[in-house]
Every structure is written in C-alpha cells, then in structure tokens.
Amino acid sequence: MKATDSFGCPFDKLYKNQSIQGADISFFRKGALELKLEQVTTPASERGFAIGISTTGGHSRRIFHEHHATTYDFAENSIYVRNLADPYKADLGGPFDFLLLEISPAALQRIAQESDLAGIASLDIKTAWSDPVLANLVKTLIPALEHPEHASRLFVDQLASAIGIHIVQEYGGKLVSAKASRKLSRSHEALAKNMFLENLKGDISILDVAKACNLSRGYFIHAFRETTGMTPYRWLQKERISRACELLRTSEMSLSDVATACGFADQSHFTRTFANTVGTTPGQWRRNA
Template sequence: MTVSPPHFAGAFKVTSDAHGCPTANLSQDQALAGGNIQFFRKASTDQQLRQVATPPSDRGLLIGIALQGNHRRQVFREHHAEYHDFEENAIYIRDFNDSYRADLIGPFEFLLLEIAPQSLQRIAEEADVAGVSSLNHQIATKDPVLGNLSRALIPAFERPAEASALFLDQMATAIGTYIVQQYGNRPAGGVPKSRRLSRAHENLAKAILLDDLDGDVSIAKVAEACNLSRGYFIRAFRDTTGQTPYQWLVSARIRRACDLLRAPAITSLAEVAVQCGFNDQSHFTRVFASVVGTTPGAWRRDAML
C-alpha cells in the first residue's frame, strides 16, 4: 500500500537533534562515548508520523540497530521513495556525506553508532583489516550478532555512573572490529591470528588495571604502556588470560572483595564496595551476585561457618 507523505514544511517549527530526530518525539535520548565510537540510544513511543532529515556533512558514518521491531520508515531517494520494515536486530548503515530524509512510522528504539572517518581508519588498523575507508551501505538488514553486542551497552545507558571507561572502550573495540570485518570495503586478507602477551606485558597490564579498580583506566592507556594498538592488545590479553581486560578486572575485584569479606575488622559492605572500586553498595551487590551466584552478605555468612 502506498502512503503519501504529509506536508511538513511550514506547518510548525520542529526542533531536531544532530541526527535529524525531532527532539519533542523522543522518549529516550542518551549518549555515551567509547574509544572510536559515539553511542546514542534513541526511542519514541509516539504513533504519529514524523520525519528525520540530515544534510550532507563530513561527520563519517551512522549505524542504527533496532532494539525492538514493528517499526517502518519511508526513505526518500532522489527520484523515488522506498519503504523498509525494521524488525528487531535490523540495522542500517549510511554515510553522512549523503543527504538523508525519511518518514518514521510507528514507535522505535534504536542504538546509534557514529564513527568519524579517522576513527574508522583506526578501527580497521587495530582489527588487522587496514585499508577500510568505508562500509557497505545497509538498510533493514538483520544482524543478531550486532544486535546482541549492542544490548550489552543497555545497562551502561541505564546506570551511566557505573559505566567504566574500561568497559565502554572495550565494547567500542569489539563492536568496531565486528563492523569493519563484516561490512568494511577492504582488500582480501586472512583472519587475524591468535596472539599472546609476553610475560612482562601481561604483568604490566594487570598491574595498571589493578591500580585503578573502578575501571576508569582506558584500554588505550594500557595498550600504549605495552606499545600495542588497542585492538591487538585486547585480542592478545584475551588469548593470554582467557578473559577480556574488563572481565579480568571484574574477577580481580570480586577476589579482593572475598578477601575483605573474610576480614573480621571490616563489617560494612559499603566499605568493601568502596575498597574494591564499586560505585556503591548496591552496585557491588549486583556485580557480586552475578559473578558468584549469591549476595555478599550471604557469602560472608557461609564463609564464617
């Protein structure tokens, strides 16, 4: 069924954000920065038709991941218009160099990834696919892998105070690596090989991570200390320890918490939380329970038996 778009011009003044979204229609509008990628979470429960438009610019690339389905949009080309249905985990990739105009139909929730041209080059080099200068354009393409990677960021949007720089940097590297390997216009090449850190680099990386238990150290800082790129360092750290830097740091914090919970001189769970780099006691309890399977208080009681 063909639907004629409404006439927006002159009807009323619409205030839009940097991605062309009418701000009055957004029920969620959040932003996070991670390494080479800017993350945005945008949602609307509005059933009314609204339009997104951005003029050409040199900002780079925009990738959208639908976190829910039942969304439709009419994308206007130079001489025609196309309808696209976005199911859950459907994505689009578009270049800011191209003028964009689309009517959005129905509620939506998208995670947007904005990648500057120089950032795309760095991501490609760190992912061992140097030579990527652009991504293949996509629209309404199903990608559950990118959808699941993106959902790992939702807790960071919901509790930004607990979103450590280490976690965001690591997620940006993982997502960026997947994107350039899956959608990059690149020369033919092999799959990155397994790599391991030297014993000296492994010990140095762990020492730097332990010096900042709250996770506010960046991957770039640790990698630079080891004279490695971020992407290489993350893969080598994982191949060496069996965990990503963030996973290893969380495990180290939990091990330290268990030692403190056994100490009779420390009675307050809030004090344990602070000494282990957690934002507060509730943050400590959530992470501890997710890793150990029980609350810190219950674990302490069992350990004292």
C-alpha cells in the first residue's frame, strides 16, 4: 500500500507538498502532474473541515457518495469545503495545484466567537464553487509556504485571522452581528507596541500579544486596528521603515546591516519593502537625505 498524506494523496505523486501553521488554521499546498491519479480515499475523522482552492484550471474529480457519484470540473479559484467527519472517495483527473486549509471544530467555533458571529459549529459543503476573494487571500500565503523559514509569524497569523473570518461569514450560514466600537486602553496599546518592537522580524504571534493584554486574538486585532488605524503587521512594517530611515540618515551602516537591524529577512527583502513603501530604494533615499 502506497504512503499517503492526511488528505489521501500518494506522496510519490506530489511534486508540491508544502505546509505552514497559522492562527487556528493549518495551510498546505499540494500539486500533482499526473493526468490520472489512482482513487483517493480518506476515512471519517474528527479533524474538522478542509477547504481547498484550485490555483489552476483543468482538474476534475468524480466523487462517490453512498448511492451515486457526481463529477465536478475545477476552474482557477474554484474551491471546495469538505467535512472531514464524512468518509471521502474520489477519482482525480488531470494535474492539480491546490491550496488547502484545515480547521478543527474547536478552532472554527473560536474563530466565529472572536469574529462577533453567531455560534457556528459547521460549514456549508461546497464543491467546485467560485470564491475569488478567498482564493486571493490564501494565495497571498504562497511565498510563506515556499519559504516558511523566512515567513513572518505575525503576518501569517494576521492573514489566517482574515481568512477565518471570511470562511465563517461565507460558509457558516449565520449573519454577522453588529460590531461595537472597541479600542485598546493606553496601557494595552503601549504593551502591544513594545512587544512588537522587541520582535521586529515579526517572529511573535498575535495570540501571544493578545494574551499579554488579557484579550482574545480576534478582539485584539479589531481593537488594535481601531486604535492605530492599521493592522498589527502594517504598523510594524511602518515602524521598520521609520527605523531604517533613521539609520540611513544618521549612520554609515551598510544596507545589509540596516536590513538586519530593522528586522528584514535580507537586503533584498529590505530594498523591495522600502521601495514599495517610500517610492525609492534605500540607497537613493540615503543619497538624497
């Protein structure tokens, strides 16, 4: 019997097999080049829900139910939502490149609660359903999946939170309740900012900061944005750039050393982010300063 991954795909057929963990959501990328794979099966489990996003077209699958089978064609940005409590059996046709999300039952309820949604314990089942919003959100994580060692934990957690909110809003079958205005206290704002500044690389989870403030992750994200006008990741990027400008203006440090001091993965990452934010390269900015 061939070894398979947790979604039933044989390892020897996968040319892409990547993963990264976000806040309450596990992310994967699975790709195969075979025109026809053997039948994929997974037994029922209590793992929760799987959401798949097709990054390319041309894939089809024939899914077997108790008394019949149905065939679906996946276009680019087509998604499926699967309850892993149900056994699954399908014939896969054509190459595929899927981004996959796995959400446990407890995580689903936590995401719903922190998002000010009515209690949600299940998701609506969908197959070959178009959702370009979800597709584009999850595709933003592709660089992190390809190079998890360089991924900002803060960025991944923040994006996972946004993805979770979209999923419960679109597929939880519940209406969003009205959100009350909420802001961080001055002490919580100062504590959060200090924790972020002490971890300029973003190697800190939003949950860690929220716990330090004695707040839920979802409440903290909303409150931080309402207090500062920015998401935690965007605020930290702004602080990195501000610190870089100060070092470029007042020191003779090399661009590589400035990049390291300001929490960027390397000089290339620093130059790209600086140029996108300021409109010019760090070297050019230094010459004009």
